[in-house]
Amino acid sequence: MLCHQCGSPVEDDAQKCPNCGVGLRRARRKTKTSAEGLRRMTMELKALDVQGLYFPPGEVIAERFKLEERIGEGSFGQVYRAEDTLIETDVAIKLFATDVLRTPIDEERFLKATRAARALTQRNVVRLHDSGVHKGHPWVSMQHLEGLSLDKVLKMRGERGQRFELDELEPIVQQITLALQHIGRDYPHGNLKPQNIILMPDLLKVTDTYVLAALAPEVFAGRADESPFVAPELRSASVVPDARVDVYSVGALIKAMVFGQEHTPGSYQGESPLEAVDALVRRAMAFDRSERYASVEALSEDFSTIVDTGLRLANAGVVSEAPAAPPAPPAPPVAPPGAPGADPLAQETAMDIGEPLEDDIATVEVKRSSQKPELIDMLPTNEVDRDAHPTSAKAPVAPAPPVAPPAEPEAPLADDAPELEERPPVVPTQVAAAPKAKTTPAKRESKSPAGLIAAVVLVVVLIAVFALNRGGEDDAAEAPEPVAQANEVSEEPQEEVASSPEADAGADVDEAALQAEREAFGALLAQAEPQTEKAVSDATQAAQTRAEELAEEARAAEAAATEAAPAAVAQADSSASSASAGNGSSASQPAQTGGATRPTQQAPRPAANATDCPPGMLLVRANAGNFCVDAYEYPGRGRTPKNRVTWFEARRLCAQDNKRLCTMSEWRSACGGAAFPYGNSYDADRCNTADEDGFERSLAAAGSFAQCRSRSGAFDMTGNVFEWVEEQRVAGGGYDSESDVASCRYSSPKAPGSGEANIGFRCCASPE
Numbered sequence: 001m002l003c004h005q006c007g008s009p010v011e012d013d014a015q016k017c018p019n020c021g022v023g024l025r026r027a028r029r030k031t032k033t034s035a036e037g038l039r040r041m042t043m044e045l046k047a048l049d050v051q052g053l054y055f056p057p058g059e060v061i062a063e064r065f066k067l068e069e070r071i072g073e074g075s076f077g078q079v080y081r082a083e084d085t086l087i088e089t090d091v092a093i094k095l096f097a098t099d100v101l102r103t104p105i106d107e108e109r110f111l112k113a114t115r116a117a118r119a120l121t122q123r124n125v126v127r128l129h130d131s132g133v134h135k136g137h138p139w140v141s142m143q144h145l146e147g148l149s150l151d152k153v154l155k156m157r158g159e160r161g162q163r164f165e166l167d168e169l170e171p172i173v174q175q176i177t178l179a180l181q182h183i184g185r186d187y188p189h190g191n192l193k194p195q196n197i198i199l200m201p202d203l204l205k206v207t208d209t210y211v212l213a214a215l216a217p218e219v220f221a222g223r224a225d226e227s228p229f230v231a232p233e234l235r236s237a238s239v240v241p242d243a244r245v246d247v248y249s250v251g252a253l254i255k256a257m258v259f260g261q262e263h264t265p266g267s268y269q270g271e272s273p274l275e276a277v278d279a280l281v282r283r284a285m286a287f288d289r290s291e292r293y294a295s296v297e298a299l300s301e302d303f304s305t306i307v308d309t310g311l312r313l314a315n316a317g318v319v320s321e322a323p324a325a326p327p328a329p330p331a332p333p334v335a336p337p338g339a340p341g342a343d344p345l346a347q348e349t350a351m352d353i354g355e356p357l358e359d360d361i362a363t364v365e366v367k368r369s370s371q372k373p374e375l376i377d378m379l380p381t382n383e384v385d386r387d388a389h390p391t392s393a394k395a396p397v398a399p400a401p402p403v404a405p406p407a408e409p410e411a412p413l414a415d416d417a418p419e420l421e422e423r424p425p426v427v428p429t430q431v432a433a434a435p436k437a438k439t440t441p442a443k444r445e446s447k448s449p450a451g452l453i454a455a456v457v458l459v460v461v462l463i464a465v466f467a468l469n470r471g472g473e474d475d476a477a478e479a480p481e482p483v484a485q486a487n488e489v490s491e492e493p494q495e496e497v498a499s500s501p502e503a504d505a506g507a508d509v510d511e512a513a514l515q516a517e518r519e520a521f522g523a524l525l526a527q528a529e530p531q532t533e534k535a536v537s538d539a540t541q542a543a544q545t546r547a548e549e550l551a552e553e554a555r556a557a558e559a560a561a562t563e564a565a566p567a568a569v570a571q572a573d574s575s576a577s578s579a580s581a582g583n584g585s586s587a588s589q590p591a592q593t594g595g596a597t598r599p600t601q602q603a604p605r606p607a608a609n610a611t612d613c614p615p616g617m618l619l620v621r622a623n624a625g626n627f628c629v630d631a632y633e634y635p636g637r638g639r640t641p642k643n644r645v646t647w648f649e650a651r652r653l654c655a656q657d658n659k660r661l662c663t664m665s666e667w668r669s670a671c672g673g674a675a676f677p678y679g680n681s682y683d684a685d686r687c688n689t690a691d692e693d694g695f696e697r698s699l700a701a702a703g704s705f706a707q708c709r710s711r712s713g714a715f716d717m718t719g720n721v722f723e724w725v726e727e728q729r730v731a732g733g734g735y736d737s738e739s740d741v742a743s744c745r746y747s748s749p750k751a752p753g754s755g756e757a758n759i760g761f762r763c764c765a766s767p768e
């Protein structure tokens with residue numbers, strides 16, 4: 001043998017190298033010992049692992065699924081990774097304990113429920129493939145997810161003393177809601193807990209959707225562990241479960257993510273939004289289910305309102321035992337699952353969703369200056385997700401053609417109108433700095449003492465302004481008759497929509513920070529679990545794509561800035577003076593500083609409180625200033641929206657009517673504070689979007705989908721045509737979009753010269 005130190009030949013039994021003197025025997029013995037120890041430990045671990053297995057690796061189920069290693073184990077059974085030998089792909093197999101099937105009736109129930117669950121195809125629900133019984137063990141096969149369970153993420157964060165931020169929680173709650181909505185058509189989930197929520201960089205999936213339905217109530221009740229996430233009534237076989245079991249679980253999940261597992265709901269004292277979340281959790285987790293939210297949608301909507309506005313809701317979390325609070329009205333009766341009237345939307349009352357306290361409205365200004373959604377990009381609305389699922393989002397993302405000559409307007413209005421001299425293009429407020437810009441400084445500012453004092457002053461001033469403006473008006477939560485004249489609508493009370501100058505001007509700067517968040521989340525996953533490598537690389541890929549988009553956008557903005565510079569400089573004074581006069585419309589106008597452009601976010605303007613809108617426009621009150629928005633897509637009610645319109649042409653046509661394109665922030669405000677104009681629950685039939693089966697509809701006359709109306713009164717904010725906004729983005733989705741795009745939260749950068757069949761616009765204006 002050779003000396004490991006100097007390579008000299010040595011005798012096998014030599015204790016030292018004759019050349020360099022290194023101790024050979026000791027070194028050899030040590031290596032041997034550690035290798036043996038490792039081998040022994042591995043054997044022991046394997047034996048241990050195999051010990052508790054229902055079946056050893058290699059067992060074939062249904063002549064098709066070859067079991068590999070166990071992924072995990074819960075109160076009902078074990079989950080294995082397996083190979084589907086038929087199609088040579090990985091699947092997950094959940095094998096239940098034998099005693100969950102006591103009689104043939106139990107078996108029939110299991111097979112029937114799992115067969116029904118195979119029809120669940122919503123993207124936030126783990127897809128079930130097959131089911132059966134193998135040697136007494138009921139089983140299901142399902143897609144194998146390369147993700148990380150929420151349980152693991154919670155543990156990982158818990159070890160570091162970290163909690164979820166509200167912003168990153170929102171997409172999680174929303175996607176859980178979407179999943180529950182889908183499965184809840186037949187039965188509630190009932191077993192929703194962190195182990196059954198699998199996170200991937202751009203998507204979340206819920207597992208075990210069928211278990212409650214598949215097992216006899218006594219079996220479920222007997223095995224429903226003491227999990228703090230399972231509603232207490234499910235431990236009794238005599239209680240018929242309804243949607244409120246999931247309300248409880250979602251409340252418990254929010255509690256765990258925001259406050260930690262040990263937190264007692266209702267005991268938090270601190271920042272207003274967290275206090276509101278605590279109250280919401282308390283209501284959701286009320287022992288008596290009649291005191292809970294009636295539906296997960298209602299809870300989710302309340303939660304989004306808190307996150308979006310930073311408000312303490314008037315009645316979130318009001319439960320009857322709270323001595324100081326007025327008694328909570330009984331939750332509306334919940335129809336049994338599957339029964340007519342079980343539609344969760346139907347249960348969404350104003351009381352359920354809670355209404356913002358008027359005197360909290362002004363806090364929006366401060367709250368919204370902080371960075372907006374982070375894991376929001378796990379939502380179906382996000383761009384990463386679109387990249388990952390190109391077929392599901394029919395966004396107008398065709399490569400930008402060269403600037404085409406404007407198409408002939410279809411509307412006589414536009415045809416007849418005299419050509420106006422084109423204004424120098426307003427440079428998008430955000431994009432020049434987007435790739436580097438981070439809004440975190442704004443976040444820090446909002447937490448500084450000076451910021452807080454300023455916020456308090458602002459709150460007081462804005463409360464006063466708001467109270468004056470609102471007078472004795474009623475809340476507009478109930479949608480008025482859709483046929484109401486638009487200019488009459490402008491007299492109606494309008495929803496106060498969260499907004500801030502920072503958010504207005506920096507809406508898309510946020511995109512850059514979102515980007516970083518995506519990557520951060522990807523990195524988080526990578527640290528936690530090697531098996532998520534693929535998922536992380538997908539996320540990184542998507543992030544790179546998005547970064548390229550942003551860079552492209554920045555280049556376009558720079559070019560526009562160069563072009564616009566001379567004229568813009570000439571206009572600088574008037575822009576500045578109109579900004580200081582509190583003109584709400586100037587929120588998006590860039591301030592000129594020696595030829596460089598930047599948003600005016602440094603100088604918050606007093607809220608404009610003018611209220612007179614031109615005919616056909618609706619008044620929207622926002623903290624950044626009131627503004628008017630067209631009630632219908634251009635050219636107006638009952639007309640086919642002008643489509644195939646470029647951004648340049650859309651601006652010109654608005655200018656012809658003494659209007660302007662809406663800013664991104666205004667557009668979002670007009671769309672309302674929820675995910676969709678009508679709330680947080682998607683309804684494929686409410687707006688002119690792709691239908692329930694994903695098939696595209698066609699362009700429809702503006703306003704013909706009478707229920708597609710936002711709280712501000714605007715029709716077709718989602719669906720029909722994507723709408724141009726000032727920032728050279730398109731928003732809201734078209735007749736071919738699904739829930740991920742036909743949303744108030746969706747927007748996409750778009751080359752200003754491109755006009756497509758599903759792109760149109762509406763105008764905004766400043767009230768007099």
Ligand SMILES: Nc1ncnc2c1ncn2[C@@H]1O[C@H](COP(=O)(O)OP(=O)(O)OP(=O)(O)O)[C@@H](O)[C@H]1O
Pocket residue numbers: 071072073074075076077078079092094126142143144145146147149191195196197198207208
């Ligand atoms: N389709 C899947 N792909 C990947 N991992 C999965 C899949 N289904 C479940 N798992 C993981 O397997 C583990 C065990 O799941 P299981 O459903 O048995 O646990 P549980 O939900 O804690 O218990 P139970 O549902 O029996 O009460 C969990 O960590 C879960 O995240």
